[in-house]
Amino acid sequence: MDYLDVRRVPDAVTVQLEDSWVSLLQHGEERWQQQGIEVLTEFREGQQAISLSAPGMAVLRVALRWRQPVSSRLRFLGDHWDRGYGDLEWRGLVPERLLPWYFLTFNGQETHGYGVKTGARAICFWQVDASGVTLWLDVRNGGAGVELGERVLPVAEIVSREGRSGESAFQAARAFCSQLCERPVLPKQPVYGSNNWYYAYGNSSHREILADTKLLAELAPNQENRPYMVIDDGWQLCSLSSYNGGPWRQGNYLFPDMGRLAGEMREMGVRPGIWMRPLLTLEKVPAEWILKVEHRSQNNVGLVLDPSQPAVLEHVQEDICCLHDWGFELIKHDFSTYDLFGRWGFQMGAQLTEPGWHFADRSRTSAEIILSFYRAIAEASADSVIIGCNTIGHLSAGLFELQRTGDDTSGREWERTRFMGINTLAFRMPQHNTFFAADADCVGLTNQIPWELNQRWLDLLARSGTPLFVSAAPDAVGPAQREALIQAFTLAAQERIPAEPLDWLDTTCPASWQLDGQTTQYDWYEANGVRLY
Structure with a gap:
């Protein structure tokens, strides 16, 4: 036994x-x-x-x-x-x-x-x-x-x-x-739609988001469960190539009125969504709010806030409330594990972080401080759906409706999507609807990725029962892509039996899947095999 x-x-x-x-x-x-x-x-x-x-x-x-x-x-x-x-x-x-x-x-x-x-x-x-x-x-x-x-x-x-x-x-x-998480918080309906990151990569505007919204509304026929259009990094006041933090209560000159933009998106028939990085800022804040370590922000730009401080949690909640009050029905928050520990998950090992530093409040464990931080975000979000990205799933379960369960896919390199996306979809699928709705990340629909490979990834995600987000570059959506997207969004809008990877015991990239009671095979490889990216 x-x-x-x-x-x-x-x-x-x-x-x-x-x-x-x-x-x-x-x-x-x-x-x-x-x-x-x-x-x-x-x-x-x-x-x-x-x-x-x-x-x-x-x-x-x-x-x-x-x-x-x-x-x-x-x-x-x-x-x-x-x-x-x-x-x-x-x-x-x-x-x-x-x-x-x-x-x-x-x-x-x-x-x-x-x-x-x-x-x-x-x-x-x-x-x-x-x-x-x-x-x-x-x-x-x-x-x-x-x-x-x-x-x-x-x-x-x-x-x-x-x-x-x-x-x-x-x-x-x-x-x-299901035993590990007794009370998951789940979205009321399946979550699907678009996210502009994997074709725009931060280069967007009010006008371009409305164009993305128009396309999404045309491709999503389900009237009972409308899609989300998620504005990713690039809208905020201090959006730079070397910095992607706050402040979060004002858009930049390309996004002059975020409340008006959310309203226009809703009038076009989609649910507005937005991205933010809650613990990094360029704001002038009290010195005691700042995490007192040297290894935090990327390129040493910006200040990382210390969530062990009650005033910092109040500040983060005010940011979340602002996004909610603008009318955003989905809020995606990102980077907090990296901001707190100074390492990506694959770098953490048994040490997790650099030794010696501590939060301002030393009486609580890191896990307790992170739980309080997550809880503060969940409470401030009111009726907006929350998706955690670069967050700790075992601590966010029961607090957030969605979790980005893998590292980034790509709109530039298929190999990154194959390596990251398919692996996390298969091996984090047991957590789907038991911890939260598990998001394996986007289909980066661009002319840089072979359509026949993206079409397979789109098909699997749409039929998997998990959230489906597509980053669709306007110039990459021809008749074949439109037809495939309409079909995918129609499937993704409905409750589905979670997909089962049938060969996951033998490979890191399952090709055989049980979908709606039937076995489907996928070929995930380019003609010349695996590329280095």
Whole structure:
């Protein structure tokens, strides 16, 4: 059966302080203590709740270890810190491999799941070796230890699921993700439409957005579920080639009246959407609002705000309220994981960020501060749909309706779309409608991408049941493209059975998919094979 039993009390609990490691001693069934540190491993309704107290100390991590033989025949699938980077895959036993948040095992017949529930107060990852399983609970505050004082921290809740006879690995993964997130927040209707980024790349205007809106309205026949037209980066007051932050309460000279633009878009029959980067600004703000580290903004332009400060959260909420009050019905917020940690997800590793720095409020973990930040955005959005991009899915689940689950696709290089988009669609599909609506990113419909490849990507997204966004360059939309887009938007506007990647156990780029009960094969490769981009 090969089930790894993490439902039982761990065999060892270790705590990492800023200057030492402390091995805790077990007292009774669920209590671990040493040097004033206490960890509780309490069983509640089939899950194990972990809590930590460490008065007067700065704690970095807690490690729980279950010793047991692990079969070499197992294959493993993990998640990612934030979004996928084309690197999600089933693999054999790799002891040093980090498995963020949860992992699945497959023995050829059953698929078992192990993880922490969404909304944890730590940033968590697993490791599995031939001798057992380790769960790391990163409770740091930035790159330094958290100072809890007298507070008891509810760190995480551990959940596992034994696979069932007859279910596929994909079905087991979806069922397990449903256990990890008990109360997802989902959009009221399927989300689809256009986003101007992958053909405009920031070069746009009020007039050009209205032209995009007109085209979208013509191509989307469903009158009960109208599409979204999302204005991406380039509209804001300080939009430069080297800077894409705020302020966010005024457009630039090409976007003179954002409220009027949203109204005109709505009159044309689409739902207005907009992009923003909430934690980067050129505004003159109080010094205590600024994150006191050197590695933050790209090209060292702009100030990164510290969301551990209540005044900063109020400021971000006012920005979100402004976008909502202009009339934008979808708000996409971006870059916050990079702005906070100074690294992209594929660079984070076990360290997550540079050591030594901390938020202004050292009494809370990074995960707690991020949760408060996400919650503030969700509350301020009112009835606007929120999509997080470069956000941490395991912390945004239950707060945001949509999540961009992978790194950028492209309107310039097909290979980037193949590598990033198809991988994240397949391997984050278990989270679709169990955590949030999972957006694998856009179809970059331009003359630089072969239409026959984009047509396949468009077809898969439209039939997958996930959000569909298309960046359609006006000069790339001929009769064939118009017909395909009308069909795709018609499909995407309706509720669909989530697509299942049938060959995901054997490849990082699934070609065989079950769509609406039928098997469909796709060829994802250019005539000369994989290109470097």
